[in-house]
Amino acid sequence: MYNSGMVCLPCDFYLLPAPEVARNLLGMILVREINGQRVSGRIIETEAYSGEEDQACHARSGRTDRNAVMYGPPGRAYVYFTYGMHWCLNAVTGAEGSPEAVLIRAVQPLEGFGIITRNRQGVAEKNWTDGPAKLCRAFEIDRAMYGAVMCSETSPLRIEQGEPLPDAQVIRSPRVGIQYAPEPWISKPWRFRVKPD
């Protein structure tokens, strides 16, 4: 049997360029620990944002207080606030000094249904964590998780080993919500999804 769950991904996992890490994160397990309780989900959708030259990346205008963690070592959480009310989670990738990150866009809930339902009251189960801000709401991810080391067993926010996916089950397409970006960035196939059953 494949050794999945409870094994934290090593920091080296995040050392590759963002598009490769985005692909490899599919099937891995996002874990949030709240008062000793595990809330977890299988990562099923990601997007890569890759460096200052990527005109859709938050680092396109250089280093700021907001994106500073992207310039640090890989494996940390870049959590940002947008549209006046939403938080979104990224995993920092690439070598230190190279501002790259992978946006976690959707997960499939596995553990912590009590906490998830409490945080997503009145929402249909299929819509609990099927968007980047929705999953942060469900998993209680906000400013407090900025910079969290996700490649550490003791972190309140981490990613554990899951079942890797074969290429046949991966859908690649352009990123969403970046209409402002010029070519070639708007067309880069840097959105990765697990093909539905």
Next chain:
DNA sequence: ATCTAGATGACCT
């Protein structure tokens, strides 16, 4: 099922 508008505040020009 698909579309549109409004929310709401940090960020950048």
Next chain:
DNA sequence: GGTCATCTAGATG
């Protein structure tokens, strides 16, 4: 002051 790596309710066919 305009924009934004989004979400939700409500309208419409």
